Amino acid sequence: MTALATELFDYDLPEHLIAQAPSAQRDASRLLVVDRKTQQVTHRQFRDLPHFLGPSDVLIRNNAAVLPARLSAVRPTGGKVECFLLRAEVEQAAGESWWCLLRPGKRLPVGATFSRADAFHATVIRKADDGVALVQFTPTNATESVAAMANRCGRMPLPPYIGRSDEDQRSADDLERYQTVYADRQRQVAVAAPTAGLHFTPEIFTQLQTQGVVTAEVTLHVGLGTFRPVTTDLITDHDIHREIYEIPPLTQNHVLQGDKRRVAVGTTSVRALEHFCSQHTTPLDHPFLGEADIFIYPPRSFAGVDALVTNFHQPRSTLLCLVSALLTPGKTDGIDWIKEIYHEAIAEEYRFFSYGDAMLII
Known part of the structure; x- marks a missing residue:
């Protein structure tokens, strides 16, 4: 087990870049695209996402709805x-x-x-x-x-870095905007939004479907643990939180067969898919209910995910560790690379965290 210092996943973020409200339109968010093969970073709008996906892709999204908790x-x-x-x-x-x-x-x-x-x-x-x-x-x-x-x-359970008073008029907007357009209201099991999914619109899904992109579902019972920072000196000493997840048979087939590029929406989706793949090599004939208890950090290889749509994450967070690992699977080079990418995003005035902009890693 690699002993990584937690300070390796720290960075300085100007407070004004912490988004306090979503963009006026969901797909008007910015999209930073990281191509791991060419090591190129490009700057686009989220509505450009379909340009990077096609019939060889399956987009795996979390359909959980958020309870106004x-x-x-x-x-x-x-x-x-x-x-x-x-x-x-x-x-x-x-x-x-x-x-x-x-x-x-x-x-x-x-x-x-x-x-x-x-x-x-x-x-x-x-x-x-x-x-x-x-x-x-x-x-x-x-x-x-x-x-x-x-x-x-x-009221919606916004994370602590988004300031809201009881009288804040934006709280009414949060009921809609801190929820994905594809949230299944019969699965209101989360107290934190799958924020990478907040940028999607029905129009984007229509375009993806027209292009032959397959959409698959998981349901994640995301809790407050996803916001908990790493406070230990070493990453390996952190007590990772657990999250319940559900994966239907169709999604199991896509994840385990590997005949399409598996594009996960959100780091918590990655964690659930990797946990499932660590326990199963063949699909089940029934939905699987599990509890993800794995901590993903470099160097780690990935069995269930090939690409990722995500937001920008907090310093010293488990989610930043995961993104670092996915940048260079099986290596630790992603630690320095994610700092370079975030430094560029800060210089370009990207908006950070739950209501902020997005990143695509392909």
């Missing part, structure tokens, strides 16, 4: 509470229990209550070592689930 409430004393829904635990006769992040967490011990008159009453019933709390919700409307209630009155 941020709920505002108050304690009996009048103090404000923010409840961030993470995942459902059990369904009960009187409501549902969800694992949540609570703010202020220390002031909400087991037994504490909070509520929102038009939505729910909640009780903290357990606290875990990692700071999350199990909360029992009793809905104001007995026929409404917690997910339905969140869709009615919750």
